[in-house]
Amino acid sequence: MxxxxxxxxxxxxxxxxxxxxxxxxxxxxxxxxxxxxxxxxxxxxxxxxCPGSHDPKCPRCDGRPLDFAAYAYLLGLYLGDGHISHYSAHRVPNLMITLDDAWPGIQTEAEASMRAVFPDNATCRVRKVGCHNIKVYSKHLHCLFPQHGPGKKHDRPIALEPWQRDIVEAHPWEFIRGLIHSDGCRITNWTEKVVGGVRKRYEYPRYFFANKSDDIRRLCGDALTSVSVQWTTLARGSDPFNISVARKASVALMDQHIGPKY
Missing domain, CATH: 1.10.10 (Arc Repressor Mutant, subunit A)
Structure with missing residues (x-):
């Protein structure tokens, strides 16, 4: 657009x-x-x-080494709860990941991934009501996150560049972990069944990933399939909205590599 x-x-x-x-x-x-x-x-x-020889080096412009695992995680966070902003008061754009204060461990992990991907740039946390914005400033944000553009992510096409696909294919669990830590959750579902005339309650864990963007949900589903996790799409009303992982073996895989938010 x-x-x-x-x-x-x-x-x-x-x-x-x-x-x-x-x-x-x-x-x-x-x-x-x-x-x-x-x-x-x-x-x-x-x-x-290159945007400027005096600036910190960029993996795309200058061939600086990139921590692929940290990038895959940060890319998942960005696609879920992140965006790149420009403010007139700053000459440098910033990547901002908004994370709930209920999960301070994820805030720490997000900031650590930023430092690994941008080792020459300072990070910061900005307190908001009930959450923190985890931020890093860099002139090379558009190099590393070419999905940036005007408007909301679900209103425009979202596709990975070939070099990004290579990283996600090499580090699928880190990518999935970033997606779940942003727009996902692990919950306990329950159901009731009558067994021998007695109504019994059964509980079972389940993972959800919710995102309005069909493209981002597709990226999540493709990554899950690549690591042998079985998943289904659930609708909110008439629109597909959630990716659900409920099979016992698949939940066990997710618990091994993702686990609950913390």
Missing amino acids: NLHGTEVRQKALTLLRDGKRNADVARQLNVPVGTVSYWLHMDRSKRGE
């Missing part, structure tokens, strides 16, 4: 290539400065230019 049109974007790129400042272009064309920065970054990436 292009909110400003191809003509406005091309005019902005022409001005930027002529040396105009991002803020001046944004003011002239009445476009948010974050959008102008994003257009400039994508234009430089397409032309093979």
Whole structure:
């Protein structure tokens, strides 16, 4: 989805290539400065230019080593509860993962994954009501998370780049763990059956992953299938919404590699 049109974007790129400042272009064309920065970054990436030699190195621009396992986990978190933001007060975009305060262990794990993926960038936590935003600032966020774009994730196509697919295929459990830690849960379901005239209650564990994006649910399902976890899709009303893992053997696999939130 292009909110400003191809003509406005091309005019902005022409001005930027002529040396105009991002803020001046944004003011002239009445476009948010974050959008102008994003257009400039994508234009430089397409032309093979690094955003800046003085900046921390990037695995995509400079070939810096990347912690693939940590990245797979962080990618799962990003697809669930993360987004990349641009604020006029900051010249550098930030990746923000919003996580519930009920699970402080996951907040710590999320911040650790950010530090592993961006070892030269500082991370921080911003307290909100009932949650914390786990954040890292980097000019290379769009290099590592090309799924970023205007609008909500479920309103636009979400597909992994070939290099991302290679990482997820090599580290599927880390990717699944990130998805479950963001938009998933482990619960105890129950049912009642009459056995020998007596009504008995049976309880059993179950995993859910809920996301409005058909593409993100498909990525989750593909990863689960790759590690031999059986799953089904449940609908909320008439719309598919949840991925469910309820088979005993599959739940045992999930418990081994994921476990409850903490």
